[in-house]
Structure formats: structure tokens, C-alpha cells
Amino acid sequence: MKSVTVTLLVLLLTLSLWGVSGRMHPELQALRQTHGLTHTAPLENAPPLVVFSTVALGGFSGLIADFLWVRAAQLQMDGQYFELVQLADWITRLQPRFPEGWVYHAWNLAYNISVMFDRPEDRWRWVRHGVELLRDGGLRYNPSDPNLHRELGWLFQHKIGGTLDQAHMYYKYAWAQEMDILLGGRAPDYDALARAPQRRAELLALDGVPALLDTLRAAGVEPLHYRPLSPAEWRELAKQVGDHPAGIAVLNHLRLRILTDHYRMRPDRMQQLEAEIGPVDWRLPQAHAAYWAWSGLPYAADFAELTLRRMIFQSLADAFRHGRFVYDPEHDLFIPSPNPDLLPYVMQAYQEALAEFTDQGAVRTAYLNFLNNALTILYTYHRLSDARLIFTELQERYPGEVDGRSLDAYVVALFVDRMEDLSEMEAHAFVEGGFYQHYFWLALGETERAAGYERLALQAWNRYMVPRLDNPEWLERTGLPPITTIRTAARQQVAETLTTPGPR
Numbered sequence: 480m481k482s483v484t485v486t487l488l489v490l491l492l493t494l495s496l497w498g499v500s501g502r503m504h505p506e507l508q509a510l511r512q513t514h515g516l517t518h519t520a521p522l523e524n525a526p527p528l529v530v531f532s533t534v535a536l537g538g539f540s541g542l543i544a545d546f547l548w549v550r551a552a553q554l555q556m557d558g559q560y561f562e563l564v565q566l567a568d569w570i571t572r573l574q575p576r577f578p579e580g581w582v583y584h585a586w587n588l589a590y591n592i593s594v595m596f597d598r599p600e601d602r603w604r605w606v607r608h609g610v611e612l613l614r615d616g617g618l619r620y621n622p623s624d625p626n627l628h629r630e631l632g633w634l635f636q637h638k639i640g641g642t643l644d645q646a647h648m649y650y651k652y653a654w655a656q657e658m659d660i661l662l663g664g665r666a667p668d669y670d671a672l673a674r675a676p677q678r679r680a681e682l683l684a685l686d687g688v689p690a691l692l693d694t695l696r697a698a699g700v701e702p703l704h705y706r707p708l709s710p711a712e713w714r715e716l717a718k719q720v721g722d723h724p725a726g727i728a729v730l731n732h733l734r735l736r737i738l739t740d741h742y743r744m745r746p747d748r749m750q751q752l753e754a755e756i757g758p759v760d761w762r763l764p765q766a767h768a769a770y771w772a773w774s775g776l777p778y779a780a781d782f783a784e785l786t787l788r789r790m791i792f793q794s795l796a797d798a799f800r801h802g803r804f805v806y807d808p809e810h811d812l813f814i815p816s817p818n819p820d821l822l823p824y825v826m827q828a829y830q831e832a833l834a835e836f837t838d839q840g841a842v843r844t845a846y847l848n849f850l851n852n853a854l855t856i857l858y859t860y861h862r863l864s865d866a867r868l869i870f871t872e873l874q875e876r877y878p879g880e881v882d883g884r885s886l887d888a889y890v891v892a893l894f895v896d897r898m899e900d901l902s903e904m905e906a907h908a909f910v911e912g913g914f915y916q917h918y919f920w921l922a923l924g925e926t927e928r929a930a931g932y933e934r935l936a937l938q939a940w941n942r943y944m945v946p947r948l949d950n951p952e953w954l955e956r957t958g959l960p961p962i963t964t965i966r967t968a969a970r971q972q973v974a975e976t977l978t979t980p981g982p983r
Contacts, residue, residue, distance in 0.1 A: 624775075657707065658762040700719055756773075757827075765798040817860070861916055917936065
């Protein structure tokens with residue numbers, strides 16, 4: 480009986496001291512703010528569990544988090560990634576102001592857990608979860624942390640936009656479809672979104688909107704859920720509202736709210752980014768990598784700024800190599816290909832980085848690699864004026880590389896030296912460029928010249944693909960699309976070229 484009494488007294492004393500410590504926490508937090516002992520303001524508008532973890536637990540939350548980090552490290556070494564999910568979730572709730580916790584959790588989801596599944600749609604679910612964790616959680620509580628902006632951009636640039644994951648084409652297509660239906664194409668109508676009512680009350684105050692919403696609801700359509708809609712839902716909603724001004728206002732209101740509330744992107748910032756780095760296709764992951772890197776620049780300095788600027792010009796360079804695509808969701812067609820029109824914007828981004836970071840040899844090397852890659856693409860796409868511009872830049876900045884050779888001789892040397900080491904994107908661009916030249920000269924009646932480029936494209940495809948045929952994993956991850964698919968993209972590019980006036 481005595482032991483039970485003692486136990487109850489100890490428990491009551493513990494709870495009392497715990498409550499007192501919780502009540503003292505706001506005062507201690509204020510003192511930390513006054514004396515500059517904290518780098519962040521108290522949490523506002525946080526979920527109840529996060530508030531409990533950070534306020535009621537007070538200093539105990541740090542001790543608990545330390546224990547969880549030790550356990551997480553052991554699970555990581557043991558490869559028990561699923562067990563890490565719940566553990567990391569607890570850590571981020573206990574320490575929402577600790578950016579590394581969010582990065583650790585997102586990386587585990589997008590890289591470690593996703594690859595444990597065979598089906599692309601299952602992998603994509605976990606990759607998306609990693610993106611959403613950084614975007615909706617990490618940046619919510621740490622909006623001025625440049626590293627979180629870089630990590631979020633990295634998931635778009637590397638995990639979704641890269642080729643290391645076997646399911647990378649599924650990720651690209653899924654994201655393109657999602658953005659296309661939301662934005663209505665390459666980019667949103669910035670003027671329409673700027674005029675769109677931001678709040679529900681503003682929308683309901685417009686003439687005809689309440690009656691239209693009643694009609695939609697009577698038809699079983701509820702448009703004001705502010706969640707991403709499927710392609711079928713968007714098509715049905717657009718069909719129901721038609722061309723009525725009230726319906727257009729509803730659609731623009733929805734696009735604005737979903738873009739800002741769910742994807743946490745601001746149309747005015749998207750438009751400003753395009754004004755600075757050139758027109759981007761927001762259906763591509765490279766555009767979102769550039770957006771999040773650019774959004775982090777105001778908070779970055781020194782090396783952090785360099786890494787963000789590097790992500791911007793690397794994303795632009797990737798968009799140049801693969802920033803245009805033939806897209807037909809009804810026939811499940813998605814063929815990425817080069818976008819030579821981005822050339823001046825990519826060159827400008829590299830040149831600005833070179834001027835700002837004069838002591839960074841890596842930036843200079845990256846620019847050389849881009850110029851060489853761009854030269855081969857432009858040459859095969861018969862963009863000879865742009866190819867000469869690139870060659871002049873090479874002569875001025877890298878005279879040792881050119882070594883007095885002519886444009887034709889230098890391009891031939893690039894093809895011969897690099898054929899075995901081309902990346903998937905470079906090989907794709909080279910093969911499609913060969914087919915582009917084939918259809919271009921065929922349209923001009925130069926049949927022999929056209930046949931030569933066709934042979935070149937076929938030989939390049941075979942030379943790149945044959946070593947991969949005996950390695951299914953390597954083939955799936957870095958293999959090229961079928962010849963017929965690449966031909967289709969090249970033929971469409973030629974058709975657009977021949978109907979567009981201007982020098983080539």
C-alpha cells in the first residue's frame with residue numbers, strides 16, 4: 480500500500496513539474512528572442528499536435544528527438560526504410576524548425592522507399608510524398624531556409640527530371656499531365672489569374688456565379704473543393720460552365736487557389752521568373768526545379784547562393800536538351816525532345832554565373848560542356864546561325880578547346896570523341912537531330928542528302944542501344960524510345976520549322 484502511495488505521489492509530482500515547465504516555456508521563449516538565442520519565431524497556425532510537441536513538451540521535445548535520431552540512424556544502417564517513415568514523421572513534428580529533419584524524411588521517401596516497388600505508379604506515389612513533405616511541411620515552418628529550397632528543387636531536377644530511376648519517364652509524364660490540365664497548357668494565363676477573385680466571397684459576389692454554382696451542384700458537380708482535379712473532372716467542369724463569364728471566373732478562381740494553396744506557387748513569381756530566365760514550360764520538372772531554386776535566392780549567400788544559381792542554369796540546360804515534347808494524353812503520347820529556342824536564355828544564365836563567381840572553375844567547365852552539347856544539337860537540327868554563335872563563344876572563351884579547327888571539323892570531332900559516352904538525353908537529341916535533318920532535306924527535295932542523315936540517325940541509335948540490349952535494367956533506365964517514336968517527334972519539328980518564318 481505504501482509503495483502505491485509513493486508511486487502516485489511521484490506521478491503527481493512529475494505531472495505538476497511537467498505542467499509548470501510548459502507554462503514557463505512562453506516566458507523562456509520570449510527571453511531567448513530578447514537575447515538573440517533563437518533564430519526562428521514561435522510557430523503560428525500550426526496543427527495541434529505540432530503545437531503540443533513544441534510548446535507543451537518544452538525542452539523535453541529536444542531530448543525525445545535526440546533519442547529518435549539515434550534510433551533512425553540504426554534503422555537507416557539496417558535498411559529498414561518503412562520503419563523510418565513513422566519515426567521521421569515524429570521527428571519533424573517534434574522539431575519542425577529543424578530543416579535537416581525534413582530533408583532526411585523526404586530523401587528516404589523519394590529515394591529509398593520508392594525504389595522498393597516495381598510498379599511506376601507506386602514509385603511515383605512515394606516520390607510525390609517526398610516533394611509534398613518538403614514543400615508543404617519543411618518550407619511552411621522554415622520559409623527562409625535556402626537549403627530546403629535547394630532540396631525541393633533537387634527532387635524535381637534529379638529524381639523526376641533525371642534518368643537514374645527506371646520509372647523516370649512515368650514521373651515526367653504524370654507531372655506533365657497534372658500541370659497541363661491545371662494550367663491549360665505550357666504556362667498559365669497570367670493576366671487572367673491576376674484578375675481572378677482570390678477569395679470565395681469575392682467569387683460569390685460576381686454576377687451569375689451563385690446561380691451557376693447551384694446549377695453545377697444540382698448536376699452533381701462541386702467545384703469549390705480547392706483540390707487538384709483529374710483530367711476527367713476538369714473536362715466535365717469546363718463542359719458544364721461553357722463560355723459564360725461567370726463560368727470562366729470560376730475556372731480561373733479554381734486554378735489560382737489550387738496553384739497557390741496546394742502547390743504553394745505564386746503566379747506573379749512564376750511570371751517574374753520567366754521574365755528573368757526566359758519562357759519555360761511549367762509542365763516540365765526542370766521549370767519547377769528552377770522555380771524553387773530561384774525562390775530561395777533572397778535567403779542565400781556565398782556557397783548557398785552558388786548552389787541555387789547552379790541549379791537554375793543546370794535546369795535551363797536540361798530544358799534546352801529536353802524542354803520540348805510531343806504531348807497527346809488521349810493517345811498516351813509523351814516524347815521529350817530538344818528546345819533550341821532556349822539557347823540565349825541558357826547562355827545568359829551561365830554567363831551571369833561566370834561573372835559573379837569568377838573563382839569557380841566548376842561553373843566554367845559546366846559552361847564548356849553545355850556549349851559542346853548545344854553545338855551538336857544545333858548542328859544536327861540545321862540551326863546553323865545558332866551553331867556559329869556557339870562556335871564563336873567557344874573560340875573566345877575556350878580557344879584551347881577549339882585549337883584552330885573549323886566549325887565542321889570541331890563538330891565531327893565532338894561526335895567521334897563522345898559517341899560512346901553520350902547520356903540518354905544527348906543520344907536522344909543526336910538521333911532525333913539526324914531524323915530532323917532527314918525530313919528537312921527531304922522536304923526540300925534533297926533526297927540523297929536526306930538519306931545520308933537517315934542512315935546517320937539509324938547508326939547512332941543502334942550504336943547507343945546495342946550495348947544495353949543484354950542489360951534489362953540499364954536498358955529500361957537509359958534506353959532510347961523506339962525509332963518510330965523518335966521519327967514522329969522529328970517530323971513534327973520539321974513541320975513546325977517549315978511553317979515558321981525566320982532564319983534558321
